[in-house]
Ligand code: NAD
């Protein structure tokens with residue numbers, strides 16, 4: 001049976017890193033006879049240039065029809081001055097929300113070979129394996145009302161709404177508890193319940209779910225402390241669950257523990273496990289076009305696609321092992337380079353992973 005994969009390279013380094021993940025998918029597709037067929041389309045700035053909107057209806061239709069989606073990254077200075085409603089990032093947000101991809105899994109795993117690449121001491125990060133479960137279709141990213149309005153005194157005011165319904169909290173909470181069940185059974189829910197009512201309710205719902213998962217130890221932490229604990233003693237964490245904006249921020253911080261944001265993959269899943277797979281980083285306009293971006297986060301996102309949506313855990317394992325072998329060979333892109341290693345380009349890194357398969 002064929003499986004349709006929609007590929008959305010996006011902007012900046014997006015096309016460069018997605019090309020490498022595609023090489024890896026082509027390789028395993030042939031090697032394991034997976035029956036994957038690929039279609040490519042535009043998202044973000046590239047779609048604005050072509051269609052005037054960051055996500056064309058035809059692209060959204062293809063996304064709905066696909067078994068899984070692989071995305072690069074969107075955005076860049078070229079489109080930053082556009083009206084808010086049609087900026088590249090809106091395309092991605094619309095895709096996530098239209099497909100109800102509410103569960104964003106962001107695993108921060110330190111490959112032991114990269115202990116020197118982390119900005120923290122090797123002993124602080126050795127053995128790190130954290131899963132951040134970020135709510136992706138609610139919270140302050142989508143809350144209404146929102147906007148910029150002019151006040152009576154002529155001054156303008158920007159405003160957003162931070163809200164979560166019980167059912168939104170419950171579905172991401174159950175997802176996180178279930179993830180914790182498959183791991184070390186420790187779940188930290190991150191909130192700001194000392195200040196924000198939306199997260200008072202968040203905490204209450206998490207507590208209400210806990211008895212359904214008696215093997216999981218649930219604890220709560222304020223987001224400011226969580227940010228500090230992530231760089232102080234990150235190995236205390238197993239699974240972290242949090243809202244959309246806190247998860248965005250904490251996952252970038254967690255990325256650095258693994259050596260580089262170029263190492264952090266993600267899966268964004270709906271209730272049936274259908275998903276969009278993308279690296280956690282952005283379009284990196286500062287290095288786009290230079291062939292130096294790290295493609296491993298995108299390659300590892302493709303591996304998550306095989307694990308979570310395509311039900312091919314052995315193939316996902318093979319890709320992760322190939323990445324590990326390449327790191328054993330001493331190959332490094334610039335962002336994870338350290339003394340005594342061999343610096344390689346984006347394409348050479350992708351080729352090396354394919355060869356290791
Ligand atoms: P960014 O993640 O693009 O870049 C931050 C820093 O990390 C830069 O120095 C960049 O060079 C580096 N970096 C990122 N990915 C890398 C990789 N694979 N290899 C090596 N280095 C890498 O964040 P930013 O600069 O804040 O945002 C740039 C643009 O990307 C903005 O338009 C933003 O909205 C967009 N963005 C998109 C996504 C997404 O598509 N999911 C995520 C984050 C940011």
Ligand code: IPM
Pocket residue numbers: 075089092093248280
């Ligand atoms: C991410 C990005 C996006 C987010 C932006 C580009 C909308 O930062 O995927 O982490 O904030 O979710």
Ligand code: MN
Pocket residue numbers: 248249252280
């Ligand atoms: Mn982000």
